[in-house]
Amino acid sequence: MIIDGKAAAATLRAEVAAEVAKLARAPGLGVVLVGEDPASAVYVRSKNKACREAGMLGFEHKLPAGTPEADLLALVRQLNDDDSVDGILVQLPLPAHIDTNKVIATVSPHKDVDGFHPENVGRLASGLHGFVPCTPMGCLMLIKAVRGDLAGLDAVVIGRSNIVGKPMAQLLLGESCTVTVAHSRTRDLPAVVRRADIVVAAVGRPNMVTGDWLKPGATVIDVGINRGADGKLVGDVDFASAEGIAGAITPVPGGVGPMTIACLLKNTLTSAQRRQGVQRK
Numbered sequence: 049m050i051i052d053g054k055a056a057a058a059t060l061r062a063e064v065a066a067e068v069a070k071l072a073r074a075p076g077l078g079v080v081l082v083g084e085d086p087a088s089a090v091y092v093r094s095k096n097k098a099c100r101e102a103g104m105l106g107f108e109h110k111l112p113a114g115t116p117e118a119d120l121l122a123l124v125r126q127l128n129d130d131d132s133v134d135g136i137l138v139q140l141p142l143p144a145h146i147d148t149n150k151v152i153a154t155v156s157p158h159k160d161v162d163g164f165h166p167e168n169v170g171r172l173a174s175g176l177h178g179f180v181p182c183t184p185m186g187c188l189m190l191i192k193a194v195r196g197d198l199a200g201l202d203a204v205v206i207g208r209s210n211i212v213g214k215p216m217a218q219l220l221l222g223e224s225c226t227v228t229v230a231h232s233r234t235r236d237l238p239a240v241v242r243r244a245d246i247v248v249a250a251v252g253r254p255n256m257v258t259g260d261w262l263k264p265g266a267t268v269i270d271v272g273i274n275r276g277a278d279g280k281l282v283g284d285v286d287f288a289s290a291e292g293i294a295g296a297i298t299p300v301p302g303g304v305g306p307m308t309i310a311c312l313l314k315n316t317l318t319s320a321q322r323r324q325g326v327q328r329k
């Protein structure tokens with residue numbers, strides 16, 4: 049089975065839009081882009097479009113690549129203090145002269161819809177409510193849609209980034225999976241992956257995971273978005289060889305990517321609901 053991330057994302061976005069319509073004030077998302085990276089610009093544009101379609105306001109701030117760190121921090125503080133802004137996203141990666149951790153820590157944890165602030169990272173690790181990073185949240189929704197209750201399943205997360213691998217492992221642990229986090233120094237990765245009922249690949253190596261690494265019937269979530277020389281997107285999983293072995297697998301594009309954007313809208317809605325004093329379950 050091929051997991052239709054585009055359809056799942058459309059459903060989630062419609063649910064978010066219905067909740068947005070009930071609010072007195074439209075939620076606002078501030079998106080900050082530093083530099084001219086064309087791929088980032090495309091992504092920022094699609095976030096803005098998704099915002100408008102869900103009845104939210106997108107506030108786009110484009111700064112030149114040479115922007116001093118102090119200026120970026122000043123903009124983040126301005127967005128923290130702006131009551132029309134419910135969520136703040138500073139597009140990563142940032143230029144090398146800027147201390148990314150400092151920027152992340154400056155975003156108010158109450159507006160941190162990326163879930164990258166240390167307070168939200170700690171909340172996730174402690175099993176407390178907080179903002180959860182969008183990509184792992186979207187992956188978990190897709191996994192649960194396929195597998196239902198995940199308790200006791202073996203999950204292998206390939207990749208240990210703060211943005212995907214680590215929060216993904218926390219979420220799967222929260223669902224009572226037995227979680228292994230594999231990475232570039234893992235010994236005999238194929239043997240580790242072969243044990244998994246759930247595989248989440250988030251390394252950024254085109255076609256690394258092949259069908260012979262998979263336990264038959266495994267649920268395979270491909271977070272990789274690698275652009276080939278021909279301009280086409282390629283995942284971390286070799287779809288052609290994996291498709292026949294996996295029980296369910298996400299395609300690239302049309303898998304995790306659209307869910308990431310839908311989850312960003314969901315987090316922005318959650319923030320707006322909290323800030324407007326709406327009762328949430």
Ligand SMILES: Nc1nc(=O)c2c([nH]1)NC[C@@H]1CN(c3ccc(C(=O)N[C@@H](CCC(=O)O)C(=O)O)cc3)C=[N+]21
Pocket residue numbers: 090091137138139140141162182183273281300301302303304305306308309
């Ligand atoms: N602070 C921050 N938060 C992020 O969440 C963040 C970020 N920085 N920096 C860049 C990455 C990348 N990212 C993507 C989200 C959706 C698609 C997406 O929708 N992809 C489509 C295809 C898009 C295409 O065709 O290019 C798909 O997979 O079907 C891609 C990439 C979020 N990121």
